[in-house]
Amino acid sequence: MGNDRGGKAAGRCEGGRRSGVHLRAARKLQLGISAQGERRGSALSHLRRSGHGKRGGEEGVKGFTLIELLASAVIVAIALIPISRAVLGLMESEAISERMTKVAMLARAKMEEVKRIAAADFGLDLSSSGSFPPPNGSYRYTVRDDGDPVMKTISVTVWFDEDGDGRLDDEEISLELITRFTRRD
Incomplete structure (x- = not known):
């Protein structure tokens, strides 16, 4: 069954691990990238882009400082x-x-x-x-x-x-x- 590995490319590999194709697809979903390679907008990525994230050194962070207030x-x-x-x-x-x-x-x-x-x-x-x-x-x-x-x-x-x-x-x-x-x- 040397051809086993090629046949399981669409499914699971030995030991229950996913194949490389599925890992890349899962990683793209986590990053919010569509199957066509375009970046999808998610609520989390929108919040980060609009300045509602960590303040430490991020560029484009919006908000007011204490002195401004x-x-x-x-x-x-x-x-x-x-x-x-x-x-x-x-x-x-x-x-x-x-x-x-x-x-x-x-x-x-x-x-x-x-x-x-x-x-x-x-x-x-x-x-x-x-x-x-x-x-x-x-x-x-x-x-x-x-x-x-x-x-x-x-x-x-x-x-x-x-x-x-x-x-x-x-x-x-x-x-x-x-x-x-x-x-x-």
Whole structure:
């Protein structure tokens, strides 16, 4: 059986070992090479090519170093400072706008109240001051009546009393409405 060896080239050799043809084919499969000699892509080879492998000395390895991460963190922190200032400025502007709207609404309501009282009793002195009931307790008003018996001039001033001292300060938000009306006989 000298021809035994040639006949077993497609199968197993003596002792259960594979023949040289099968060993080469198995090695090509391990390397990811097709039968035509082209390199096949496998998940493992893709990961290694894209930089997800050992870092020690491989060329083309992608990723961030600690220094790069720290530098990017510093850049983000520096960028956040003006952004936070802008956000705080917007919040403050919104609060001022809300107070101005509330001052205008309360001044108009107080002026309507004073006009109703004056229409009922024209000779009554309408001068007064005080604060609005809650929830508008920080808003104060002053009503001035010039006392003219023929043509009254009424001034209503409403302001947001930030410091709570009961006086209108220069930096406080305020609105003054002035109206004139005569006696109807």
